[in-house]
Amino acid sequence: MTNIRKVAELAGVSVATVSRALKSPDIVSPTTREKVLKAVDQAGYKPNLMAVQFRSQRTYNLVVLVPTIANTFFARVISGIQEAAQERGYGVLLCNTLGNEAMETQYASLVSTRQADGVIQLRAFNPFSEKAFPDGAVLPMINACEVLDDAPCPTVKLDNRAAAREATEHLISLGHRRIGMIKGPRRSPLTRDRQQGYQDALSAADIALDECLLCPGDFTPRSGYQSAETLIALAERPTAIFCESDEMAIGAISRIKEAGLRVPEDISVAGFDDIAFASYSDPPLTTIAQPAEAFGREAVAMLIEVLEGRQVDNLVLPYTLVSRASTATCRP
Amino acid sequence: MTNIRKVAELAGVSVATVSRALKSPDIVSPTTREKVLKAVDQAGYKPNLMAVQFRSQRTYNLVVLVPTIANTFFARVISGIQEAAQERGYGVLLCNTLGNEAMETQYASLVSTRQADGVIQLRAFNPFSEKAFPDGAVLPMINACEVLDDAPCPTVKLDNRAAAREATEHLISLGHRRIGMIKGPRRSPLTRDRQQGYQDALSAADIALDECLLCPGDFTPRSGYQSAETLIALAERPTAIFCESDEMAIGAISRIKEAGLRVPEDISVAGFDDIAFASYSDPPLTTIAQPAEAFGREAVAMLIEVLEGRQVDNLVLPYTLVSRASTATCRP
């Protein structure tokens, strides 16, 4: 492998000059620069970035901790991350953690071991030990999408409570009063906030909360399918279901139809995320559109700010209620 | 940041001893080992892997070139890659190339610049220039899923021709003789092979090929939707459609229903990939199941073999026809 020394010999200059000709062309004389560039070309020289990084103590790699890459919402977030990182000369180390905290901690240590400069965490968990970054220290991390309440770092998120409230209000405005909810994982702040929003809407409309209508889920189509089954079987069946993800909504619709019921005639269904399939489901899904790619892009921009020692504010991104055919007037 | 020297001072030994105590504990005396480990703990020492890598000339990073991470099939492949890489102590540098050759070349140069040890390419394109790896040299690359005909490296793929033939034969066996096909990108070997399989099946059943029934697509639901529109509008409408991806099949079904036609009563639809949504579409999708995660796992295993200088054979993974409700007997 050709290194800078080879190039220096070939050009008849010192290694320092080669380095300078490449990094700050303006401070070497045009003639030397020419010579160097010719030698670089001739030798097919590519700087060993491992050495460069080692020297400069920066890797230009970002670690992304994603709960599951199989979820199309996260896939979109990652696209955004990937794109923004590339533009700024950073690589992306993708870690599919499946929500496993040990794994997240392990991956975060890529930063302690200087394999990466910072972390984008897409789940509400701090993967850094007190030890690695004692108190006062600024964590090289951004927490995005699902955010810790007392995050030790800057965050980008949606106003999940408001969004869930709006989705629920949409159903209420269609005349629904018995509205089921298929939730996300138990201890997720995201789920808690969305449930809050759901309850806010009910309260505002003077509808009493019925715990039976609250079903567990894990964002997969399968869990939506199963929880829909429970809801359908209820003595007093809901006329609408609000799902915390489109994937669950699609699973739920599948189960509802299997039971011989129609969407939205018998049961309206609303989702959350606005994934690509939402438009192609039957019926097309009413949902809350999240700016998934923007989450990724913003997280990268913020993380780089942090890495460069600047102050960063938390960010709340906008959502939109997209009304499609899966929700309709209640006609019991 | 604490480094090996600090630890050495703290333990009252040389840096070499610290290094040894950590890398090959058996060749240092138990007492020194203890001292060193205590010092390591006390200093909160983590080896600077950048330095280790720099020294050992290995990064333990793999580059993955993926056409689009938004496709759930690739998401599964990546999960497999990710998992296998982690088990073997490798990190994954994910590159969403959108099929852009310049981008792929650029990312592949992470290897030339020693940011990564090898490449897993999920598209039929060689991202390495002749210059970087002259002829004889063994490319540190595995080509998976969509494979070049004369790949310059080991490959893992499906027998796409046989799989497409089987899917088509399934439709023929149901009495269909007018079978549309929604294809993948124009110049993809994958598309060519699948079309071959489709034609193989037609020939074997003495059905003449009708070019009108061949529609373009790009694996997205949207393209399936559009091509279905074309097929429906045909004077002699097909009674079945074979799509090269489930995402297109889902788009196609959506369009067919919009036209007031029923699946499978009026038109049967078959897909390819068996993504998670295939079971939850209405009707559930008949499709060719690919072992997506296995592609990822095998590619990693093979790449590491190559990196360690061993010989590797090409691999063909098995597929399965999964028959669900979207295909049924032809009754014109």
Next chain:
DNA sequence: ATGAAAGCGCTAACAG
């Protein structure tokens, strides 16, 4: 404008 030389943190001869 250029060169000589130090050193980033670590490992691996080579001595002892």
Next chain:
DNA sequence: CTGTTAGCGCTTTCAT
């Protein structure tokens, strides 16, 4: 078993 020493390839003072 342990210490000394020489780099890995590069950037960056400090001289010239």
